[in-house]
Amino acid sequence: MTEITAPKSPVTTEEFTDRIREQLKYAQGVTPEQATPADVYVASSLVVRHYLQDAWFKTQQDMVNGNTKAVGYLSAEFLMGKQLRNALLNAGMIDQFDAAVEGLGFKPQDVIDAEYEPALGNGGLGRLAACFIDSLASLGVPAFGYGIQYRYGIFKQEFDKDGKQIEKPEYWLANEEPWGHTDYNRSQRVNFGGKVVTRADGSKEWQPEWSVRAVPVDYMVPGYASGRVNTLRLWTAKSYDEFDLATFNKSDYLNAVKPKVKAEDISKILYPEDSTPQGKALRLEQQYFFVSASIHDAIRVFYPGQDKPDLTTFPDKITFQLNDTHPVIGIPELMRVLIDEYGYDWNTAWDITTRTFNYTCHTLLPEALEVWPAKLIGELLPRHLEIIKAINTNFLAELATKTRDKAKIDRMRIVTEGENPQVRMAYLATAGGSHVNGVAELHSELLKDVTLRDFSDIYPDKFTNVTNGVTPRRFIRLANPRLSALITEGLGTDRWLSDLELLKGLEPLAKDDEFVKKFAAVKQANKEDFAAYAKREYGFELDPNTMFNTMVKRLHEYKRQSLKILALIAKYADIKSGKVNVDDVLPRTVIFGAKAAPGYYLAKMTIQLINNVARVVNNDPDVKGKLNVYFPWNYNVRLAQHLIPATDLDEQISQAGKEASGTGNMKFALNGAMTVGTLDGANVEIRERVGAENFFLFGMTVDEVDKLYEEGYSPAKYYEADPRLKAAIDMVSDGTFSNGDRNTYAPLVADWLTKDWFMTLADFTAYTEIQSDIEALYRQPLEWNRKALLNVANSGYFSSDRSITDYLTRIWHTGPLA
Numbered sequence: 001m002t003e004i005t006a007p008k009s010p011v012t013t014e015e016f017t018d019r020i021r022e023q024l025k026y027a028q029g030v031t032p033e034q035a036t037p038a039d040v041y042v043a044s045s046l047v048v049r050h051y052l053q054d055a056w057f058k059t060q061q062d063m064v065n066g067n068t069k070a071v072g073y074l075s076a077e078f079l080m081g082k083q084l085r086n087a088l089l090n091a092g093m094i095d096q097f098d099a100a101v102e103g104l105g106f107k108p109q110d111v112i113d114a115e116y117e118p119a120l121g122n123g124g125l126g127r128l129a130a131c132f133i134d135s136l137a138s139l140g141v142p143a144f145g146y147g148i149q150y151r152y153g154i155f156k157q158e159f160d161k162d163g164k165q166i167e168k169p170e171y172w173l174a175n176e177e178p179w180g181h182t183d184y185n186r187s188q189r190v191n192f193g194g195k196v197v198t199r200a201d202g203s204k205e206w207q208p209e210w211s212v213r214a215v216p217v218d219y220m221v222p223g224y225a226s227g228r229v230n231t232l233r234l235w236t237a238k239s240y241d242e243f244d245l246a247t248f249n250k251s252d253y254l255n256a257v258k259p260k261v262k263a264e265d266i267s268k269i270l271y272p273e274d275s276t277p278q279g280k281a282l283r284l285e286q287q288y289f290f291v292s293a294s295i296h297d298a299i300r301v302f303y304p305g306q307d308k309p310d311l312t313t314f315p316d317k318i319t320f321q322l323n324d325t326h327p328v329i330g331i332p333e334l335m336r337v338l339i340d341e342y343g344y345d346w347n348t349a350w351d352i353t354t355r356t357f358n359y360t361c362h363t364l365l366p367e368a369l370e371v372w373p374a375k376l377i378g379e380l381l382p383r384h385l386e387i388i389k390a391i392n393t394n395f396l397a398e399l400a401t402k403t404r405d406k407a408k409i410d411r412m413r414i415v416t417e418g419e420n421p422q423v424r425m426a427y428l429a430t431a432g433g434s435h436v437n438g439v440a441e442l443h444s445e446l447l448k449d450v451t452l453r454d455f456s457d458i459y460p461d462k463f464t465n466v467t468n469g470v471t472p473r474r475f476i477r478l479a480n481p482r483l484s485a486l487i488t489e490g491l492g493t494d495r496w497l498s499d500l501e502l503l504k505g506l507e508p509l510a511k512d513d514e515f516v517k518k519f520a521a522v523k524q525a526n527k528e529d530f531a532a533y534a535k536r537e538y539g540f541e542l543d544p545n546t547m548f549n550t551m552v553k554r555l556h557e558y559k560r561q562s563l564k565i566l567a568l569i570a571k572y573a574d575i576k577s578g579k580v581n582v583d584d585v586l587p588r589t590v591i592f593g594a595k596a597a598p599g600y601y602l603a604k605m606t607i608q609l610i611n612n613v614a615r616v617v618n619n620d621p622d623v624k625g626k627l628n629v630y631f632p633w634n635y636n637v638r639l640a641q642h643l644i645p646a647t648d649l650d651e652q653i654s655q656a657g658k659e660a661s662g663t664g665n666m667k668f669a670l671n672g673a674m675t676v677g678t679l680d681g682a683n684v685e686i687r688e689r690v691g692a693e694n695f696f697l698f699g700m701t702v703d704e705v706d707k708l709y710e711e712g713y714s715p716a717k718y719y720e721a722d723p724r725l726k727a728a729i730d731m732v733s734d735g736t737f738s739n740g741d742r743n744t745y746a747p748l749v750a751d752w753l754t755k756d757w758f759m760t761l762a763d764f765t766a767y768t769e770i771q772s773d774i775e776a777l778y779r780q781p782l783e784w785n786r787k788a789l790l791n792v793a794n795s796g797y798f799s800s801d802r803s804i805t806d807y808l809t810r811i812w813h814t815g816p817l818a
């Protein structure tokens with residue numbers, strides 16, 4: 001008898017149907033007969049919200065009245081994905097929804113498809129935040145996600161006729177958005193500019209030049225089977241003085257609305273960079289805007305109606321997690337609030353502040369660590385610059401009591417010296433918080449040994465690790481219902497959805513050929529589904545009887561999409577030159593998904609190359625369909641949910657020491673794909689847990705990479721040494737993928753041969769050699785699927801529930817509401 005622990009539906013199909021009808025008629029003014037799938041989507045979403053409301057209130061009350069410390073997750077990005085199906089799952093209403101909607105004459109998928117994906121993030125960091133707030137609610141931990149409700153999310157990617165990326169605005173709020181509740185009565189004033197004056201009593205007063213109204217838009221975050229509903233509070237910027245009538249009457253219309261535009265600009269658009277900060281003033285305005293509003297909101301929530309709250313208890317009420325350096329301005333902001341608004345002395349304020357904040361670093365790229373010019377901070381936030389300088393002075397003084405190494409102290413400056421001082425936000429976060437963590441064991445080691453070495457030498461106890469995770473609700477149960485049913489059948493319970501390490505129970509079944517065949521059948525059915533989806537959405541003709549080999553992630557040189565495309569071209573060259581008999585080639589379909597930051601020139605050229613390799617290879621009769629390349633545009637959470645369950649082989653081929661963790665790697669392993677990868681980020685831990693024999697490892701280790709850097713790396717040497725690499729690069733140069741034009745990719749080829757900072761050429765031979773192991777195993781489907789099943793069985797550790805549990809025990813020291 002299979003144990004079912006999935007949440008019980010609070011509503012019958014009949015009741016659900018009636019509620020949708022009422023909502024359509026009396027709130028949306030349409031009868032079910034007149035309604036469109038979009039109308040029913042809005043109605044259903046509002047009905048689900050209705051049923052989650054009581055649990056939402058109860059969670060709020062228990063959080064404020066209880067003494068369970070809450071978590072405030074401060075993030076500039078939340079890549080949430082579509083909401084309706086996830087809310088239905090976590091509320092136990094999926095079956096009732098499907099039946100009710102069918103009863104009203106609609107296809108559930110058409111209603112689901114009507115939802116616009118809230119794309120309020122770039123990639124890994126934003127999606128991790130979304131997985132984390134799902135796990136916080138599912139574990140019953142009181143929590144707020146705090147961020148920005150950008151009017152325009154990450155751009156919509158399209159490809160022009162030459163295969164170049166073009167960016168289109170992603171106006172996701174074009175239609176009615178039923179999930180967000182705009183709460184004007186709980187707005188906060190956020191100030192900017194102006195100057196600081198010293199009062200007679202020596203205290204400081206900030207006299208800002210302008211201010212905006214931060215209005216909260218609340219999204220419910222229902223937990224899975226926890227009965228708890230947390231809040232994602234995203235701030236939208238409004239102007240206090242919408243319209244300057246006097247200016248208008250002088251028919252200067254543009255200036256009449258200038259204050260409004262200036263204010264609303266703050267939450268207008270998400271910055272599409274995911275590694276190199278642009279250092280734009282508006283970006284700093286965005287960061288201060290949501291952090292200041294969030295800190296004042298937390299004081300309002302936890303000290304209701306108190307104008308003289310005892311804020312020494314603040315760190316016991318809520319602990320703030322800084323999702324990378326983007327919200328770190330929160331540290332001088334809390335200091336300002338405590339000292340200037342509540343009159344605390346510096347040391348008390350500093351004690352409260354350092355006990356309140358913790359910092360998670362998500363990168364190893366030096367250029368991704370934000371550094372703000374002190375001048376810019378001084379103009380926008382003059383009082384904060386004073387406080388940051390004071391923090392820096394006190395910090396250097398404290399260091400002097402801990403080491404006599406002047407050079408070390410100098411390297412640790414939060415504010416650099418010289419005529420153009422810079423504020424290092426990662427250093428401010430490390431000095432101003434209780435804990436610093438990396439997002440995978442290797443990453444956290446490198447943070448201690450390299451990036452923040454001086455800090456870990458002096459404050460070793462601050463440093464810890466929490467390996468990333470992903471939510472099994474969205475990325476297994478919703479994305480892969482077939483595999484979910486098979487897992488529940490195999491384990492005899494569905495409890496794995498809230499206790500993912502139970503997947504270990506599948507290990508013995510890997511020895512059961514019948515079960516392995518069922519598993520293989522699930523994968524095959526998912527591949528057919530994806531082929532149908534790709535046909536419908538992109539017009540692609542995918543053959544589900546080929547190996548589906550996927551590489552989906554942001555386009556960045558360190559992730560080495562270039563290695564994948566060069567190996568692919570080498571295979572094509574082998575076929576074209578007859579060096580390889582096409583009949584011996586294992587049929588493979590390579591699927592790319594990747595957005596490049598709009599200003600990232602080489603990344604965009606790589607996208608163009610991939611699209612043109614696809615155009616040439618897919619239309620070359622010599623290849624006989626043995627090699628197929630597809631690049632579905634606008635990779636997002638929706639596409640990921642369709643593609644990951646249909647993948648046989650996943651690419652995690654970054655240069656060792658560059659990918660902080662990766663989370664796609666976890667999603668693929670949990671959905672029964674094999675991984676080819678380097679010893680980088682969380683690949684190391686995935687391989688450890690699934691078994692080295694169930695992972696295709698290649699490439700240099702971090703130490704070998706460092707050694708090659710020291711020795712001096714000349715990529716041209718590798719070009720000369722490996723004829724397949726030479727043939728591939730020459731094909732990129734000779735116009736094969738650019739209608740004969742030999743200059744199209746010249747900058748890319750020049751970079752590969754003269755710079756190749758992330759050593760694509762150095763790892764090429766090892767990468768192409770591992771392909772024969774991969775193809776040899778794929779020709780034994782039973783063995784391939786046995787190993788793929790063992791990946792599923794041993795990847796339960798990579799649940800974001802486990803990550804959150806680690807944060808609770810190592811950093812936050814709180815837990816579920818009683």
Ligand SMILES: CCc1ccc([C@H](C)CC(=O)N[C@@H]2O[C@H](CO)[C@@H](O)[C@H](O)[C@H]2O)cc1
Binds near residue numbers: 126128275277368663
């Ligand atoms: C200021 C520009 C900017 C914007 C975003 C970022 C993020 C930190 C980049 C990011 O998404 N990092 C990814 O975070 C994931 C979640 O921890 C990791 O799994 C990925 O390895 C890491 O690249 C850096 C710099």
